[in-house]
Amino acid sequence: MSSLSLENVGKKFGSTPALAGVRLEVEPSVTGLLGPNGAGKTTLLRMAATVLAPDSGRIRILGRDPAHPHERVEIRRRLGYVPQEPGFYRNFTAFDFVDYVAVLKDIAERRRRHDEVRKVLDYVGLRDHAHQRIKALSGGMRQRLALAQALLGDPELLILDEATAGLDPEQRLRFREMISVLPQRPTVLISTHQTDDVSALCQRVVVLIAGTIRFDGTPAELAATASDRVWVDADRDERAAVSWRTSAGQFRHIGERPADAQSVTPTVDDAYLLLSGADISARSS
Amino acid sequence: MTTHLPAATIEKYAADALPYADASSVEAHVLACPACRRLVAGQVDQARLRAIWGELTDRVDEDRVRVPERWLRRLGTPAPVAKILVCTPSLRGSWLLGVVITLALAVLASRTTGGGDLPFLAVAPVLPVVGIAVSFGRAMDAAWEVGEATVTGGFPLLLIRAGAVLAACVSVTAVAAVVLPADGRGALAWLLPSLLLVVVTLVISTTRAAMPYVAATISAIWLCVVAIAAASPRTDALFGSGAQAITAALTLAAAGVLLSRRHAIESGTLR
Numbered sequence: 001m002s003s004l005s006l007e008n009v010g011k012k013f014g015s016t017p018a019l020a021g022v023r024l025e026v027e028p029s030v031t032g033l034l035g036p037n038g039a040g041k042t043t044l045l046r047m048a049a050t051v052l053a054p055d056s057g058r059i060r061i062l063g064r065d066p067a068h069p070h071e072r073v074e075i076r077r078r079l080g081y082v083p084q085e086p087g088f089y090r091n092f093t094a095f096d097f098v099d100y101v102a103v104l105k106d107i108a109e110r111r112r113r114h115d116e117v118r119k120v121l122d123y124v125g126l127r128d129h130a131h132q133r134i135k136a137l138s139g140g141m142r143q144r145l146a147l148a149q150a151l152l153g154d155p156e157l158l159i160l161d162e163a164t165a166g167l168d169p170e171q172r173l174r175f176r177e178m179i180s181v182l183p184q185r186p187t188v189l190i191s192t193h194q195t196d197d198v199s200a201l202c203q204r205v206v207v208l209i210a211g212t213i214r215f216d217g218t219p220a221e222l223a224a225t226a227s228d229r230v231w232v233d234a235d236r237d238e239r240a241a242v243s244w245r246t247s248a249g250q251f252r253h254i255g256e257r258p259a260d261a262q263s264v265t266p267t268v269d270d271a272y273l274l275l276s277g278a279d280i281s282a283r284s285s
Numbered sequence: 286m287t288t289h290l291p292a293a294t295i296e297k298y299a300a301d302a303l304p305y306a307d308a309s310s311v312e313a314h315v316l317a318c319p320a321c322r323r324l325v326a327g328q329v330d331q332a333r334l335r336a337i338w339g340e341l342t343d344r345v346d347e348d349r350v351r352v353p354e355r356w357l358r359r360l361g362t363p364a365p366v367a368k369i370l371v372c373t374p375s376l377r378g379s380w381l382l383g384v385v386i387t388l389a390l391a392v393l394a395s396r397t398t399g400g401g402d403l404p405f406l407a408v409a410p411v412l413p414v415v416g417i418a419v420s421f422g423r424a425m426d427a428a429w430e431v432g433e434a435t436v437t438g439g440f441p442l443l444l445i446r447a448g449a450v451l452a453a454c455v456s457v458t459a460v461a462a463v464v465l466p467a468d469g470r471g472a473l474a475w476l477l478p479s480l481l482l483v484v485v486t487l488v489i490s491t492t493r494a495a496m497p498y499v500a501a502t503i504s505a506i507w508l509c510v511v512a513i514a515a516a517s518p519r520t521d522a523l524f525g526s527g528a529q530a531i532t533a534a535l536t537l538a539a540a541g542v543l544l545s546r547r548h549a550i551e552s553g554t555l556r
Contacts, residue, residue, distance in 0.1 A: 076435055087427035100428075104438065146431075
């Protein structure tokens, strides 16, 4: 059974379409949602988190229909969500904030709730900072705090919107480690701009551009879409859709490879740039 | 030479069978003696140890409950509800102070301008509307979206917060009403209009309108209506018994609409 199923889902904000005819089945795994700003990633994740209703189409989350109030409550019991901007009560301590979310998650019995709060703070490495005010925590600690609240109650579906944004490389590695070894192995749906997060963490990647799904497969399959379309040269080639000078001093080009150029092994980054670059070209023409 | 604990003493300590004074001696000794500490640790029942440790850490965390939350609990508020209420933006000290100052000015105007209790009746119903508008929604609640995806998010959270804001405003306003001019109607006449404005604000907010804007519009309309009534010879048209009966009926009808549309709130309609 899919953890999340979207059938022809559409959403508009005013006259601007955010999602158009999206079909997606998310199985238990770590799935990365990749796309430029304004692609509809956050809209899709907010729907998956039952915070936003679609204008058209059907959504099923953990086998239930979020449009029905009772089923929505059941979904929320089994859901963990880190929004793009989690927002904290800055004068609260880390413990207090997670305890508040635990109350909202209906973990009413105090002793059990506090045990649960300690458990998630321990997991994200914030136990020693539990009684520190949130305003005194670093950005990385706050991201971990956001993850801690989402892990309350051992969710079956974990939705993380740009959860690695603003983290330094070491914090991102720690974050990947935390997500990849979650004890209950929930279905994880994570949106990101970071293609290396996708390569390192996700069994599956979905590329969303301008509200439609442009790719759905494994990171290796995504990289393979750029086969034969990446080449390296000493000089910049104007025929490339995207090109940049690498640390080795050569230009890496992505696009329709000229016959005389030698292709190199593409990465997820190349394939993503090719997909999003093609979209930019199509829109500008 | 270091004297270690006899094996029998360790066994009794681990079984919780030592008198209090002897158990305290054992505890003082193991603090300084790693060898005996290891022996005691090996014999203590792990489940019991976990239970004691859990209770200890729980007490430590409990002591750090914030002061307003502790007061609410002492007043009989269930602990989870107290926790939710201290996170309500419009129940913070600055908001309540604002309510008190606004009401004080309204009472002062009622006593000094010769307009009777009209200034008070104009202002008092609006305060809960504004309070509820700033207690819920993305613009006012930093952790709104996190809360929205939880079991209590949406309508239940709105009801808890709206109830608390109403209770706080009604308490403060009731105290203020005591010092109104003796011939006034203000002591209770503001209550039903206030309820109506609150419920209508919530109903309109179940569409795509943002609650703070709805609250501001409704409040402005109310103030205009009172101003028009004040200019007319029959001010009772708004606060007399007939008007109150109509207000009560409208409030009930609006509450029915709100109940039927509560799922719109749970689907994240409110901003």
